[in-house]
Amino acid sequence: MPPTPRPVGLSRRGFLGATAVTLAATACAPSTGGGSAPSTGGRLRAAFAGGGAQEVLDPHQVSLFVDAARAKALYDKLADQGSDMAVVPRLAESWEPGPDLTTWRVRLREATFHDGSPVRAADVLYSYARILDPEQGHRAKSDLAPIDIEASHAVDERTIEFVLHHPFAEFSNILAAFGAYIVPEGATQFDTPVGSGPFSFVSFEPGRNFVVRRFDDYWEGAPRLDELEIVVSNEESARINALLGGQVDYAHDISATTARAQQGEDSVNLVSSPNSNMMGFAMKLDRPPFDDLRVRQAMFALCDRRELVDTVLSGEGSVGNDLFGKGFKYYAADIAQRERDLDTARRLLREAGAENLPVTLETADVAAGFPEAASVFADQMRAAGIDATVNQRNPDTYWADTLDGGHLSVNRSGAMPIGSHISQRLLSDSPTNVTKWQREEFDALYTKLQSTADETERAGYYERMQRQLHEEGGYLIWGFANWIVATGAQVRGVEQAPANTLDWARFDKVWLE
Incomplete structure (x- = not known):
């Protein structure tokens, strides 16, 4: 059936103009489980922070949570990561290593793309070759790098x-890598994308x-919803007010203050x-002042x-210790x-000749707590x-601006295995290396651990x-x-799950009463 018309886009002005409801007058319940037996039908509207007019549906270019939610739908x-970071089979029903861990044989389950064609080995090889294209900066490229x-x-x-x-002893982490989605062989354009996910593309x-509809032939069973719409608003207050005003049914990334x-x-x-959800600040090591180890250590000490x-x-x-x-x-x-x-902290700054050091801390209202974290940490820096x-x-444009620009920025990350975090953000050629950490000996240690079968x-x-x-x-993870x-x-049907894991944004398992 054709999609039901809905207002497109969600701005703060549009949200607040449409509803006079305030947080203090709103009610809430502790969970989304329970209730009557699952029903089918309806359109669920979900609000996420977005990436602006440059957003694309190429699943190999996912970066933001909204990208991942759209990719997961299509x-x-x-494989994917469970909430405990254990790898869970998805399109692969099994994987077995060769005797020396240099070959792995993967068996696919029976599944179909939205155009009715089967998911084949050729599609997997094409998808991985596309991700590994040296001319492209696809997110999962560093995770897939061990593959010849x-x-x-x-x-x-x-x-x-x-x-x-x-x-490579941890080969299954490759299969579950963020952004390692399977597309049909030969796919190069994603204006009208075809995937094998639980929903098929509408607009x-x-x-x-973004609107998708239920794919009845999904290998894990058809979703309960008729349609899913994902709308974009970068301000948390706009997302929660849209929920309170009935404009959306699901508001992603809510602060603890709002929840309380x-x-x-x-x-x-x-x-x-x-x-x-890891919360921190990213210092760039390839430029002053954070190319000086004493200044970085002063930042660790003053926090x-x-x-x-x-x-x-x-x-x-919980409190962090500068490690993911x-x-x-x-x-x-x-x-x-x-x-x-x-x-x-003051002693280290004196030794570095950095007393009264001017530092600009970049932030934006792109995620719960970002402006507040910047304000609190700025006061802490001033005290030192x-x-x-x-x-x-x-x-x-915050994430693109702060990946290569600036000196110090508010940063965060969803859950993933520690090896994936290293691969994506801490190797010399990692595509999202925001701290510009580049150490040959560190890269060599990562290669060694990948090749080591002995767990200890x-x-x-x-x-x-x-x-x-x-x-x-350069990560100050607080x-x-x-x-x-x-x-x-x-x-x-919304489950507890860390962001980026299998049960996060599982809209195919959600229903409306």
């Missing part, structure tokens, strides 16, 4: 033998809205996934992580927790003698790399936030 990966795509081949229509450049207007204001009521449901967690997250999270992946496998929990030490200024960037030895490499990052790196989404009371 496409599948061979020229030597890899189809054994039959549903079986691929992947040949690797070196032994897309960059920076405004609604606890104990009934018209809005909240789903919180503990400690699933009051507990104040940031209590203020920005309203206490709904707290609680995940291979996390270096034995490294002593940093505490605020203003005397040490730094002349801190906060620069509010354009939300539509591999854990040792991870610890060495994290100790180096803790002492010398906390881990609970991931919160809000829905209307009529929405059911």
Whole structure:
């Protein structure tokens, strides 16, 4: 059936003009499970922060959470990460290593694309070759780098033998890599995309809205919804007010302060996934002042992580220790927790000749807590003698602007294995290396751990790399936030799940009462 007409795009002015409802007058409920048996039908409208008019539907260019949500609706990966970071089969029903870990054989399940054609080994090989194209900056390229795509081949229509450049014990993480979606062989244009995901394409207007409808032949079973619409608004207040005013049914990325204001009521449901969102500041190591290790160490010392967690997250999270992946496998929990030490920070700044150092901290209202984190941390820097200024960037271009520009920026990340975080953000050629951390010895350690079958030895490499990052790196990771989404009371089936994992944004499992 044709899509039901809806207003496209969601702006703060449009939201607030359409509703006079305030947070204080709104109700909420603790979860979206329970209720009556699942029903089918209807259109769910979900509001996400977006990337502006330059957004595309190429699944290999995913960067923002809204990109991932759209890609998940249209496409599948061979595997995905569960909430505990364990790899879960998706289009791949199995994978088995060769005797020396330099080959892996992957067997595909029976699945079809939206045009009715089967998902074949040739589609997988084409998709991975496209991601690995050296002329492109596709997000998953560094994760797939161990694959020798020229030597890899189809054994039959549903079986691929992947040949690797070196032994790789954690091969399943490749299959689950962020952005490693499977597209039909030969696909180059994505104006009317064809995938094998739970929804098929209807329409897309960059920076405004995206509409898909149920794909009845989805291999895991047809979604319960008739249609899904994703609309874009970069301001959290606009997203929550759209939910309160009935313009949307699902508001992504809600702050703890907003959530707390609604606890104990009934018209809005909240789903919180503990400690699933890394919160931090990114210092660029390739330019002054943060090319000086003493200045970076002063920043680590002056930061009051507990104040940031209590203020920005309203206490709904845990303190970080300048390392990604707290609680995940291979996390270096034995490294002593940093505490605020203003005397040490001032001494290091004096030694670096950086007293009264002018520093601009970039931020934007692109995610819950970003402006607040910048304000709190700027005050902390000033207490150590730094002349801190906060620069509010354009939300539509913030991530592109701060990837290569500026010196210090508010940063965050959803959940992923620690190895994937390293691959995507900390190798010399990583596509989203915002801190510009480039160390040959660090890259070499990552190659070694990939090739190491022994679990204990591999854990040792991870610890060495994290100790180096803790002492010398450019990520000041102050906390881990609970991931919160809000829905209307009529929405059911939204599960607790860290962002970027399998059960996050699983709109094919959601229904409307």
